[in-house]
Amino acid sequence: MIQFTVNGFPQSTDAPADTPLLWVLREGLKLAGTKFGCGAGLCGACMVHIDGARAFSCQTQIGDVAGHMVTTIEGLSADSSHPVQRAWVAERVPQCGYCQSGQIMSAADLLQRNPHPTRSEIVEHMSAHICRCGTYQRIVRAIERAAQEA
Amino acid sequence: MNRHIKSFGPRVSRRQFMIGAAGLSFAIALDGTNVATVLAKQRTGEALSPWISIGTDGTITIMSAAVEMGQGTMTSLPLIIAEELDADWSKVKIMPAPVIEAIYGNPGFFLTRMYTSSQNAVSSYYQPLRLVGAQVRRVLLDNAANRLGVPVAELKTEPSMVVHATSGRRLSYGEIASFAEIPAQAPTIGPDELKKPSDFRLIGKDVMRVELPSKVNGSAIYSIDVQVPGMLYGIVVRAPVEGSAPVEVDESSVRAIPGVMRVVRLPYGVGALAETVWAALAARRALNDAVTWSRTGTSWGFDSEKGLDAFAADASNLSAPATDWGRKGDAAGEMARAATVLEATYRADFAYHAQMEPLNAVASVSPAGDAVELWCGTQNQSAAVDATARVLGITRDRVKLNYLLLGGGFGRRGHADEEFIVDAVLLSKEARAPVKVLWTRGDDIRNGRFRPITAHYVRAGLDASGKLVAWHHRLAGDRVTPFSDMGLYELGGRKDFILMAGVDLDSYDIANQWTELLYRDTGVRTSPLRGVGFAASTFVAETFLDEIAQKRGIDPVQFRLELLRNSPRGRKVVETVATMADWGRPREGRALGFAFVDMVGGLAAGVAEVSLDRRTGQITVYDFWCAADCGVQIQPDNMVAQIEGGIVYGLGLAILGRITIKDGIVEQTNFSDYLVPRMRDTPAMHVELIPSDNPPVGVGQTSVPLVAPAIGNAVAQLTDIRLRQLPMSPERVKTALG
Numbered sequence: 001m002i003q004f005t006v007n008g009f010p011q012s013t014d015a016p017a018d019t020p021l022l023w024v025l026r027e028g029l030k031l032a033g034t035k036f037g038c039g040a041g042l043c044g045a046c047m048v049h050i051d052g053a054r055a056f057s058c059q060t061q062i063g064d065v066a067g068h069m070v071t072t073i074e075g076l077s078a079d080s081s082h083p084v085q086r087a088w089v090a091e092r093v094p095q096c097g098y099c100q101s102g103q104i105m106s107a108a109d110l111l112q113r114n115p116h117p118t119r120s121e122i123v124e125h126m127s128a129h130i131c132r133c134g135t136y137q138r139i140v141r142a143i144e145r146a147a148q149e150a
Numbered sequence: 151m152n153r154h155i156k157s158f159g160p161r162v163s164r165r166q167f168m169i170g171a172a173g174l175s176f177a178i179a180l181d182g183t184n185v186a187t188v189l190a191k192q193r194t195g196e197a198l199s200p201w202i203s204i205g206t207d208g209t210i211t212i213m214s215a216a217v218e219m220g221q222g223t224m225t226s227l228p229l230i231i232a233e234e235l236d237a238d239w240s241k242v243k244i245m246p247a248p249v250i251e252a253i254y255g256n257p258g259f260f261l262t263r264m265y266t267s268s269q270n271a272v273s274s275y276y277q278p279l280r281l282v283g284a285q286v287r288r289v290l291l292d293n294a295a296n297r298l299g300v301p302v303a304e305l306k307t308e309p310s311m312v313v314h315a316t317s318g319r320r321l322s323y324g325e326i327a328s329f330a331e332i333p334a335q336a337p338t339i340g341p342d343e344l345k346k347p348s349d350f351r352l353i354g355k356d357v358m359r360v361e362l363p364s365k366v367n368g369s370a371i372y373s374i375d376v377q378v379p380g381m382l383y384g385i386v387v388r389a390p391v392e393g394s395a396p397v398e399v400d401e402s403s404v405r406a407i408p409g410v411m412r413v414v415r416l417p418y419g420v421g422a423l424a425e426t427v428w429a430a431l432a433a434r435r436a437l438n439d440a441v442t443w444s445r446t447g448t449s450w451g452f453d454s455e456k457g458l459d460a461f462a463a464d465a466s467n468l469s470a471p472a473t474d475w476g477r478k479g480d481a482a483g484e485m486a487r488a489a490t491v492l493e494a495t496y497r498a499d500f501a502y503h504a505q506m507e508p509l510n511a512v513a514s515v516s517p518a519g520d521a522v523e524l525w526c527g528t529q530n531q532s533a534a535v536d537a538t539a540r541v542l543g544i545t546r547d548r549v550k551l552n553y554l555l556l557g558g559g560f561g562r563r564g565h566a567d568e569e570f571i572v573d574a575v576l577l578s579k580e581a582r583a584p585v586k587v588l589w590t591r592g593d594d595i596r597n598g599r600f601r602p603i604t605a606h607y608v609r610a611g612l613d614a615s616g617k618l619v620a621w622h623h624r625l626a627g628d629r630v631t632p633f634s635d636m637g638l639y640e641l642g643g644r645k646d647f648i649l650m651a652g653v654d655l656d657s658y659d660i661a662n663q664w665t666e667l668l669y670r671d672t673g674v675r676t677s678p679l680r681g682v683g684f685a686a687s688t689f690v691a692e693t694f695l696d697e698i699a700q701k702r703g704i705d706p707v708q709f710r711l712e713l714l715r716n717s718p719r720g721r722k723v724v725e726t727v728a729t730m731a732d733w734g735r736p737r738e739g740r741a742l743g744f745a746f747v748d749m750v751g752g753l754a755a756g757v758a759e760v761s762l763d764r765r766t767g768q769i770t771v772y773d774f775w776c777a778a779d780c781g782v783q784i785q786p787d788n789m790v791a792q793i794e795g796g797i798v799y800g801l802g803l804a805i806l807g808r809i810t811i812k813d814g815i816v817e818q819t820n821f822s823d824y825l826v827p828r829m830r831d832t833p834a835m836h837v838e839l840i841p842s843d844n845p846p847v848g849v850g851q852t853s854v855p856l857v858a859p860a861i862g863n864a865v866a867q868l869t870d871i872r873l874r875q876l877p878m879s880p881e882r883v884k885t886a887l888g
Contacts, residue, residue, distance in 0.1 A: 015426070019428040034368070072368065096220030096507075126829045129828070
């Protein structure tokens with residue numbers, strides 16, 4: 001039994017230790033906001049925070065999460081009030097929305113460590129992600145807005 | 151079973167006011183210029199599911215007939231009804247419409263399908279839904295007039311309120327719903343009784359997309375998120391080639407995985423059922439090497455590079471047989487008389503949708519196998535029901551469909567066979583339990599259905615003054631529509647519109663045009679893909695026109711303005727984008743390229759600012775300007791978002807994404823070898839919409855075809871080379887540079 005914390009609550013799972021965290025979150029804990037996109041750390045749809053820093057949950061084995069703190073999109077705020085979430089609505093970023101949980105988690109991670117990133121720092125950080133609807137320009141605007149309003 | 155899943159049926163108060171009305175009448179649909187609506191009872195013989203329900207508490211429930219995949223139709227179609235109904239938008243609730251084609255079918259597909267595709271939801275439903283809204287408003291007014299004892303002409307509406315100005319009396323829509331009577335026939339609404347665009351309260355005002363806020367906190371539900379009590383997990387390895395079947399299966403390595411329950415042979419592949427998702431995914435990996443396949447199916451041995459070479463050889467060989475697609479004037483005769491004839495050959499590779507949500511579905515087949523409930527993300531609700539009923543041998547009414555948000559569609563999820571749903575149906579039937587089937591990203595590519603390969607031979611005849619007098623385009627292409635939806639192919643007169651879209655140059659004043667099809671069937675799985683035929687054929691036409699302008703020594707924008715002499719709207723988008731981009735101002739080390747498209751009446755022009763690394767062959771796009779005239783703007787900011795998204799999608803098709811096939815099998819495996827644009831690849835995008843009262847045209851695809859020719863034309867400015875194959879990858883650019 002592997003024990004860890006998700007969004008402030010203690011959790012445990014009997015999944016094999018090499019199971020990706022992604023699937024334990026989605027199917028085990030029913031926290032389905034974290035998405036499966038590629039299973040290979042290439043698209044960023046699965047991005048979460050582990051101990052406050054972003055991580056591909058599809059590339060993180062659940063065994064390595066034992067004793068650590070995981071934050072998912074559901075735990076970023078109780079009411080969509082995180083500055084990044086508010087900026088995402090204000091700039092009307094999402095289209096299909098499937099990649100956006102991961103994008104938001106990455107953006108929150110960036111701003112936490114670098115509250116006023118330059119345009120090129122945003123682009124470099126966020127290029128870990130793929131959005132097939134092509135919302136990139138609005139993502140940049142939303143991050144700049146969040147940096148201003150936070 | 152499955153009772154905890156929220157019902158998608160309409161929930162309305164007991165005292166409700168129901169009006170059913172929809173669609174085009176058959177006679178009028180023939181000329182496509184007029185519409186009418188009738189009460190559902192008149193159409194179907196029974197009063198069934200409504201478009202609109204008004205509760206006595208004032209809640210207005212409006213059905214959403216199209217699916218939501220990010221393009222905004224879940225908001226924009228109900229908004230059209232609400233506008234003419236003069237509804238208070240804050241009291242509107244939107245429900246997914248049940249699958250009843252006679253009421254909710256897409257007029258753009260002859261009311262035969264509930265199908266969200268071809269960017270035609272808004273354009274097809276716009277006029278019928280306005281009438282529906284106006285008819286319901288009229289019924290409310292008539293009932294209010296009766297109750298108040300005043301002539302209906304003295305009544306006006308404010309949002310969700312009927313007002314008698316002279317007496318100051320007011321009746322809310324909810325109040326009226328408590329006593330209203332439904333007329334035997336739907337009231338007639340003349341075209342001049344619809345609102346003037348200047349009176350719109352909702353259309354054009356950028357209301358918040360209804361589902362958007364749920365997409366920033368993880369609460370938006372896609373089918374991949376659904377869980378049902380007692381649900382098992384299924385995976386399927388499908389035959390690598392369409393028409394192939396499993397021969398031998400080594401089940402032992404799969405069965406040895408803890409949590410795997412059984413291996414299931416399917417006609418087209420092998421599935422496995424597991425208690426947990428991780429066991430299922432382990433089974434999927436184990437099945438990679440556990441199956442041998444029959445060499446049935448036509449694409450074994452097919453090599454996409456050699457295949458495209460053969461297409462190109464035939465297209466440019468004028469004695470190779472072809473079928474006429476379009477003829478205007480006498481292109482062959484004028485070509486023979488022309489002072490100058492120019493020619494070129496172009497190619498486009500297979501391309502993959504790469505929607506972010508890998509295909510998946512949840513099915514719960516009853517133990518007797520005679521009923522099923524589905525949860526899926528489909529572009530084609532009708533096909534989901536039909537395909538499921540067909541494989542189970544049951545009637546449509548035994549299929550309950552819950553259609554959820556789509557994590558991208560781009561044309562992938564509307565095929566008549568809906569094979570990813572059938573996977574779940576067949577496995578659930580075998581398991582006698584609900585099953586969620588997941589495709590991995592590798593499955594999604596390997597089982598991909600692609601934008602077809604096409605080769606294009608074009609020649610242009612110029613008279614002695616340099617005027618373009620004849621245009622001849624021979625397209626050799628792999629079939630799409632018959633593979634995607636044979637019924638639609640038949641309905642469309644056995645013409646492959648998905649493949650051939652964009653070959654006819656409607657806006658341009660070119661008196662003699664001749665387009666031909668060399669129709670091929672490689673056996674490869676093909677599909678409509680965002681931009682459809684336009685993506686390749688606009689690349690061909692706009693690149694070739696640019697070359698003609700260059701040869702004539704005239705400015706490419708000026709040349710398009712000449713060709714658009716009969717299209718004031720076309721000239722307007724061209725002039726607008728030229729101004730936006732400051733066309734004509736030289737850029738140090740960079741160049742501008744231009745393109746125009748008329749996509750079924752949606753007019754758009756684009757300019758790309760580009761540089762080229764001659765050492766690596768890498769193209770960089772810095773800015774992309776786009777001006778578009780797509781008629782009435784239902785949700786303008788959302789249209790801008792669609793155009794931006796189309797530019798990014800078009801960028802992928804232009805320089806990155808390439809599917810290759812060897813011995814019939816797809817070679818790409820994930821985003822490591824099928825490249826799509828990331829933020830660092832994306833130019834700054836500048837979009838301007840031309841205000842218009844013309845009927846709205848969809849905008850989901852319009853910008854896609856502009857990108858490749860605009861980029862290629864800019865590269866030609868920088869280098870004097872013409873890139874004639876999509877994608878314009880670095881290797882190809884290097885080869886072209888020599």
